[in-house]
Amino acid sequence: MSVDQRAGAGRGDGRLPDGRHGPGRGLTARDYMTEQRPTWCPGCGDFGILAALREALLQEGIAPHEAVVVSGIGCGSKLPDYMRVNGFMTLHGRPLPVATGFRLANPAMRVIVVDGDGDAYGIGGNHWLHTCRRNPGLVHLVENNQIYALTKGQYSPTTEQGTRTTTSPEGSIERPVNPIRTALAAGATFVARGFAGEPKELARLIREALHHRGYALLDILQPCITYNKVNTYDWYAERIVRLESEGHDPSDFDAAWARAGEFGERIPVGVFYRTEEVPAYEERVPGLKRGPVVERPLDDLDEAAFEALERELV
């Protein structure tokens, strides 16, 4: 089986080519549950994201052992600890390269990255830009609460200008990152925005991302009820508009760019842009032509092949 087939890379037609995946495998919601109790504040937007991810995996029939959730550091990055799935809780800002390494070593598994706006757009911003253009088969869920919450309320890369926080008592001077436009400019092939207050709709977007061939960015508006008194559930609810219901064509880059400029009175959610024309990075890696490297025995280099390497040095 080629890596292409093993990788379960989507083709944008709602079909997962890997036969091991797909609904109707006898999985239930219980399969994704643990006894671990989240330490999030009651009412935190992260609960909606956790519910949506479980639901999406269940609906797609991706069993807990077939996926790995790689997270950063922050409230929301504790997510893998609160569901039954392989988890790797890494360093602040570094889940994308960790996940890329995992994906390149074992493209037979689904790799999902969960981190925050500080992780993805701040300290790990360089990795994010390069992941966008590289296009590895990762689903990237960014829990964007526009604040640093775990460290108790400092401004983040997406905090709106003028917001008072503990590190911007006079109001933040910096203009916020526009994650959608930045990802588009960096060459991302799937760019979407969701809202933690609508877990069902969010699950649908995660499923779409899981079907994408390469890197899928899903920026998720996540209310922080403790440290962000501006961007609340009500604040978002009043502003959210659906790209889908407004007739947006996600294959139209220019339209995506235009809609990505809206963030104020109207905040579009849904898929801004998507193309399945760009191969996933792992599809083109020469070293993967023989299949996932983790599945090969370690001593498969025979004596003749080794001697050939030595003879190159004569």
Next chain:
Amino acid sequence: MRDQDVSLVIGGDAGQGVESSGAGFSSALARAGYHIFSIADYRSRIRGGHNFYQIRAATRPVASHLDPPALLLALTAESVELHLESLAPDAAVLYDSSFRLDAGAVERSGRLAVPVPMNEIAMRHGSKVMMNTAALAAAASLLRFPLQRMEAVIRQNFARKGERVVEGNLAVARETYEQVRRSPAAARFRYRLPGLPGQPERMLLHGNHAFCLGAVAAGCRFVAAYPMTPATTILEWMTAHAEPLGIVTKHAEDELAAICMAIGAGFAGARALCSTSGGGFSLMTEALGLAGMTETPVVVVDVQRGGPSTGLPTRTEQADLLFVLHASQGDFPRFVLAPGDHVEAFETAMRAFNLAEKYQTPVVVLSDQFLASSLRTLDFGRLRRDAVPVERGKTRRPGEPPLPGERGPGGGQEDGPAAGRDGYLRFAFTPDGISPRVLPGDPEAVYGAPSDEHDEAGHITEEIDNRKRMMEKRMRKLETALAAGEMRGPRRVGPAEAEVTLLAWGSMLGPASEALVLLEREGVRANLLHWCDLWPFAGEAAERELRRVRRGVVVEQNYSGQFRRFLRMTTGYEAEGLVRRYDGRPLEPGEIARGVLKEVGAGVR
């Protein structure tokens, strides 16, 4: 056959092809049956500035460069000024007749001045760029090295440029060779490198090559790196061989990404490598702790260069020792190995991957520019794959039968907490500190690995008792490794009893070994203790050897005597002397011998 041991230097400007000429001549000498040890001395720039290449050719195996050179092949007038004083008293200086040079000064110094119209000959048969061919042919002629050997290398090196270029270069070589052979100077030059019939074919490789061969022999399947001199050739070699060997290589956006990619691949179950130099390693330190905390195998090779900061990018130093031993916050187990030569670099690569997987922890290999880029000959069969068979310890892939102790409460431990999500405890408390590791993808073993402190099942916790036990479990792996005899004590070179003992680590093995011979000539009976395995430190073995040392002199390439301090820290042993160099140039055997004599002074005969 007479015993031969000749060093020669090719000097010129960057961009003049000094290094390719040097490598080409090394190759010709190696194929003619000589043992070779070559070093390149070049600057961190593409063009301009003086570069040189030093080749040592001998009829017996050699482990270091050796001064003084018997021949200078000067591609610029400047290189004559720079090298003249360091040449052997009866050395020859080959240079182009057109150089504005005081030949009288060369002769007055006792050396033989050999002007050759190299440029003119090159122009006659082709172009100015063929001057290097003329120069090498002139050197070959002076040394009575067979012309056919040079012709073979010329054919090989220029084949891809077409028959005309090959023929032009051959004509240049023949004419120059003949002119020099007939010159009166040739008759006065006493050094000879005739062809050596009956010698076996040998590999000619640098330390990074040897390390790469060890890595692929060990089943390395993933390499991530950011280009950084002098480590870059590892990523390049691996990438050139990635497809046939089925290895994933990734030139990452920075070193933080490189080590994180390697850790991600290691977590997935691939034997993963990250190659860098000190500056890149500095960026990797946080992730080194991630590997320690999540018990993820990863091998990092730090090919040291002159620091601090950008430092001396193309030069050598051994000044990352104390940094690497302590890098990253908190306590966690790690291995640190510093191979002494090309053969040991090969073996160390294989051992590093075994240790990383058996003990589920990061392994740092400390190489340096001197080892990484010095070229030496090795007989076939010297790189023995069977010396270090692949061992993965308590690791299994999905679908393979359960490991001993993998199931049950407490991962087989009676007093452990209830089993985790799947009755599998990834971080089970075990007597040896090593927990059975199932690679991700097994339906019976779904687990998390947090960089936060965690319990046996991999859930985040700050509970007091768990923290203590988990810290002890992780750190216990070092004791287990020592008790299992994984860590080697010092290798002794030379006699068991000696007046003076040289104490060295890493790449200083060769130069220090050869210094023993020179000391012997001075009437000083000396031996050498050399360490490859630095952490966890085999203290008992070290103390056993150190007790026999009468007068100890540490030999190392850094300012502050880091290994001397390390010995004091680990054993309480205080070396009497220190021979050090920190100008980025590798210590040479004669220099070591003189330094040792100075350190121990009149105390020895």
